[in-house]
C-alpha cells in the first residue's frame with residue numbers, strides 16, 4: 001500500500017483546492033497562503049507567496065508532485081510582497097500569465113517585479129476563469145489596498161479573501177495604499193454574497209464566514225465610535241487619538257496603529273462627519 005505523502009506546509013483542502021503556506025510569518029501571523037486551484041482542464045495559482053528561491057522551489061516541487069492539468073496563470077490578489085512576491089519567478093519558470101487589478105498594477109510592477117516585467121493581464125473585477133468544473137470569479141474588493149481582489153468559486157460556494165478577511169487579526173488599512181471607507185463597503189458586499197467557507201490569505205479556513213465578517217464590521221464601528229467620543233471631548237491630533245485608542249501597543253506596531261487612526265479620520269472626513277484644521281481634527 002502506498003502511504004500518502006506528507007508535504008510540509010501544504011494541504012489539499014477539498015478536491016482541486018490546495019493550500020500552500022511557505023515562508024516567513026509577517027508580524028507573527030501565519031505565512032501567506034498560496035492557493036492552487038485545479039479544474040479538469042487547467043490549474044491556476046491564486047497569489048504567489050514571498051519572493052525567494054526556497055519558497056519558490058517548494059511551490060514548484062508541490063506543483064510537480066500533485067500533477068493535474070497544466071498551470072495557466074497566477075492571479076495576484078494585491079500588491080503586498082507576501083502575496084505577489086513570487087509571481088515573477090513562477091512566470092519566468094513556467095511562462096504562465098500574471099494578472100492583478102488595475103489599481104495595484106503600478107505598485108506590483110515597480111515593487112514586486114522591480115520594473116523588470118509587466119503584468120500580462122489587467123483585471124477590473126467581473127472577470128472569470130473557467131478551469132473546467134471550477135470557475136474563478138474575480139471580485140474587486142478595495143480597502144486593504146485599492147486594487148484588492150477576492151476570488152469566488154461558485155461550484156463550491158467558497159471565497160478566497162486574501163487579506164480582506166482574516167481570521168486571526170483585523171486587516172491593516174494604510175492611507176497610502178488603501179481606503180477604509182471602501183474597505184467597510186467591501187465587507188458588506190462580501191457578507192451579502194453568503195459564502196459557505198472562506199479561505200483567507202493567512203491561516204486556516206474560516207468556517208463561519210458570516211460571523212467573522214460581522215465581527216470585522218463591528219470592530220470598525222467600535223473604533224469609529226471611540227474616535228468620535230474622543231473628539232466630542234476636544235479637537236485632537238492623530239498622535240493624541242492614537243495614545244488613547246491604542247495604549248500599550250508594542251514599539252514595532254505603533255506606526256501601523258497611527259496609520260489605522262489616520263485611515264479612520266480620512267473616512268470620517270470624507271463622510272463629512274469631522275473636519276481637519278491643520279493637524280487637529282474636530283467634530284463637525
Ligand SMILES: [Zn+2]
Pocket residue numbers: 078080083144163
Ligand atoms: Zn496584504
